[in-house]
Amino acid sequence: MESKIIFALDVYDYNTAMELARTVGEKVFAIKINWPVILENGIKIVRDLSKYANIICDFKLADIDNTVSMITTKVKEYGGYGIISHSFTGLNSLKAVVKSAGNMKVFSVVSMSQESYLDNITEELIKISREAGVYGLVAPGNRPYYLKKVKELSEGLKIISPGVGAQGGDIVNAMLLGSDYVIIGRSIYNSLDPLGTLEGFSSSINNKLNK
Ligand code: 3DU
Numbered sequence: 001m002e003s004k005i006i007f008a009l010d011v012y013d014y015n016t017a018m019e020l021a022r023t024v025g026e027k028v029f030a031i032k033i034n035w036p037v038i039l040e041n042g043i044k045i046v047r048d049l050s051k052y053a054n055i056i057c058d059f060k061l062a063d064i065d066n067t068v069s070m071i072t073t074k075v076k077e078y079g080g081y082g083i084i085s086h087s088f089t090g091l092n093s094l095k096a097v098v099k100s101a102g103n104m105k106v107f108s109v110v111s112m113s114q115e116s117y118l119d120n121i122t123e124e125l126i127k128i129s130r131e132a133g134v135y136g137l138v139a140p141g142n143r144p145y146y147l148k149k150v151k152e153l154s155e156g157l158k159i160i161s162p163g164v165g166a167q168g169g170d171i172v173n174a175m176l177l178g179s180d181y182v183i184i185g186r187s188i189y190n191s192l193d194p195l196g197t198l199e200g201f202s203s204s205i206n207n208k209l210n211k
Contacts (some may be wrong), residue, residue: 002029003028004175004179004205005027005028005029005181005182005201006028006030006056006160006183007028007030007032007053007184007185007188008058008183008184008186009021009033009037010185010186011036011037012036012041013040017041017045018052020194021049021053022052023194024053024194024195025051025053026052027195027198027202030056030082031049031052031054031055032055032056032084033045033046033057033058035059038059043078046075046079047079050078050079050080054082055079055081055082056080056081056082056107057075057082058084059071059075059083060085061083061084061093063089064093068089068096068097068100069100072101073100075104076100076101076104080104082104082106083097083104084138085109085134088121091132094106094129094134097132105135106133106134107134107137107138107160108125108134108136109137110126110139111139111146111149112140113141113143113162113167113169122146123149129157135158136159136160137158137159138160138161139159139178141163141171141174142163142168142169143169147159147174150178151177160179161174161179161181162182163183164184164187165185165186165187165188165201171184171201172204172208176208184198188201
């Protein structure tokens with residue numbers, strides 16, 4: 001069965017990042033990287049990590065169309081599988097991401113795992129995201145009210161959800177409420193046995209959801 005877990009690899013050190021990717025890469029749907037790993041290692045690490053898994057760059061793009069296009073183009077050049085953009089910057093900016101992404105999957109943030117001003121405009125953000133043609137939405141796995149709301153309005157867009165594990169969300173609840181993939185970082189990479197912990201998360205989904 002295809003994994004429902006996206007591993008959030010938020011570390012600085014190159015060797016640690018590569019070792020974690022080698023250990024869990026085959027067992028996850030994708031690895032999500034964020035600014036910590038990029039600031040220390042540069043964009044080339046996207047290509048290196050891609051040996052082990054699909055790489056989603058969580059750069060939370062929030063800028064004018066030209067700038068987000070330039071960033072997206074670079075991620076594509078280095079073999080990224082997907083990119084995460086904000087959507088509050090509006091339709092033009094999000095459309096520019098989708099256009100430059102080509103075959104890469106674009107996910108837009110419509111609700112955060114912590115309270116934010118996006119909570120006032122989540123519905124509009126989903127609408128803009130659909131109009132721009134994104135592949136998926138980022139919605140919180142630890143805030144059932146917002147996850148349900150996003151699911152109801154998503155019209156088939158994939159939902160990926162942070163907030164599970166270290167931030168208190170429960171993996172099974174998140175999947176039942178509509179997440180297609182859950183994003184888990186610290187609970188896995190800070191554990192003494194990252195692979196065992198990951199497998200524990202996977203079997204809790206398989207046990208509950210296949211009943
Ligand atoms: O809390 P964790 O260590 O499992 O990591 C969650 C990841 O997802 C981390 O990279 C964080 O920056 C990202 N994320 C959120 O946690 C919440 C959001 O609303 C969006 C992204």
